[in-house]
Amino acid sequence: MPTNDNWTDTPITESLLRGALELERTEHGVLPHRLPAWARAQGNDGQLSMAESQPSGVRLVFRTRATAIELDTRPTKRVYVGVPPRPDGVYDLVVDGRPADQASVAGGNTLTIDMSAGTAEQHSGPAGTLRFAGLSGDLKDVEIWLPHNETTELLALRTDAPVEPAPDRGRRVWLHHGSSISHGSDAASPTTTWPALAASLSGVDLVNLGLGGSALLDPFTARTLRDTPADLISVKIGINLVNADLMRLRAFRPAVHGFLDTIREGHPTTPLLVVSPILCPIHEDTPGPCAPDFSGLDAGKLRFRAMGDPAEVASGKLTLNVIRDELARIVTERAAEDPRLHHLDGRELYGEADFAELPLPDDLHPDAAAHRRIGERFAKLVFTGNGAFTARSADA
Known part of the structure; x- marks a missing residue:
């Protein structure tokens, strides 16, 4: 790794991180987690472990006059057997609230996943260095958003001027929980997942507990939400309960x-x-489980399909329409005594017309353009007018 006598080395501590609930000390650095250790122990699930360690919404935030920044990291790349290689995770640089640059780190560990066999193997790899240069020498707020889809061990932070924690700007903290869609699956970069976009448009600080494949009403997740300071809270419930059956x-x-x-x-x-869930045609009226469809792998395409039988709904199996109806009923009943409890039908964020224009590429996850649309709509529907997170609604 590069060395330079002019660099200032700054320890990476909780004071420089936003969006992480815990920092695990490793042999060479720190690993951000989005669930605390006690919750991870209760989950004890490979998918959950992978999802919560991927730092969606986690960013380094500091104040500096530095014109050059280097960050040593060891990412963990996912490799799916039979599927074309995934692009390297993206780090977004934001300066004084505006996008300024992007970069990636090659190398790192690899997690090889064989979906047909249900196996996963991890192999160690080298660390890499991220570099941003040519920045203004003015005093500025700097944010480095970590890849939303790569577990990222942080090893060292170097700058050509001293670093200090950014001051509290008094912004409200929005705590959100959801599935892989909230986690950011298929978004272009960490600042363009739909929750990050909605937070940026609405001037709030995001804590994203979107956990790919793991929005399953787990009690330890509820307790984590209970114990995390927040001014606004949202929970997006449904798709994982159906596709996990x-x-x-x-x-x-x-x-x-x-x-x-x-x-x-x-x-x-x-x-x-x-x-409630956004539109997902394969599960609107067909229960899970959901399974990968390998028939298009020769052309580099992975899709998903619903394996349940619509007739099973009569015996209590869940579909997205069943879940939407039940969530609306539950919120209506509870809101009689809890006026700050609100409901939003996910199809207002992404519905039939959106699917016709921006179909789900794998039949399950929205693409980058759909993430932008969902984020913009959430900001408008929830943070403005009579939305759930406006001052008017909060005072209800």
């Missing part, structure tokens, strides 16, 4: 109530928004 309607209703009850234990009057 995790529970039936009888279990779903009390599980939602319990999840919301737990959040309210720590945030009794915080505006709390329940968001």
Whole structure:
């Protein structure tokens, strides 16, 4: 790794990080986590471990006059057997609130996943260095958003001028939980996942607990939300419960109530928004489980398909339409005594007309353009007018 006597080395500590709930000390650096250790231990699931360690919404934030910045990291790249290689994760540089540059780090560890066999193997690899140069020498707020889809061990931060933590700008903290769509699957970069876009447009600080494949009404997630300071909270519920075929309607209703009850234990009057699933045609009326469709791999295409039978809905299997109806009913019932509890139908963010224009490339996840649309709509519907996160709604 490069060395230069003119560099200032700054330890990477909690004071420089936003969006992470815990920093794990490693042999050579630190690893940001979006769930605390006790929650990770209760989850004990490979998919959850991978998702929560991918730092969606996590960014280094500091104040400096530096014109050059170097960050040593060791990313973990995912490799799917039979699928074309994924592009390297993107780091977004934001200066004084404006996008300024992007870069990637090659190398790192690799996690090789064989979806057909259900196996995963990790191999160690070298660290790399990210460099941003040619910056203004003025005093400025700098944010380095870490790749939303790559586990990223942070090893060293070097600058050609001293660094100090950025001051508190008094912005409200928005805490959000959801599935891989909230996590940022198929977004172009960490600042263009739909929650990051909505936060930027609305002038709030994001803590993103979107966990790919893991928005499953887990009690440890509810307790994490309960214990995390926030001015605004949203939970997007549904798609993972269907595509994992995790529970039936009888279990779903009390599980939602319990999840919301737990959040309210720590945030009794915080505006709390329940968001139902965006449109996903394969699961609108067809239950899970959801399985990868390997038939297009020769052409480099991976898609997903619903494996359930619509007739099974009568026996309690969940579909997106079943979940939307039940969530609307639950919120209406609870809002009679909880006026700061709100509901948003996910199809207002991405519905039939959007699918016709911007179809889901793999039949499950929105692409970069759809992420932008969802983020812009969420900002408008939720943060303006009579939206759930406006001052008017908060004072209800």
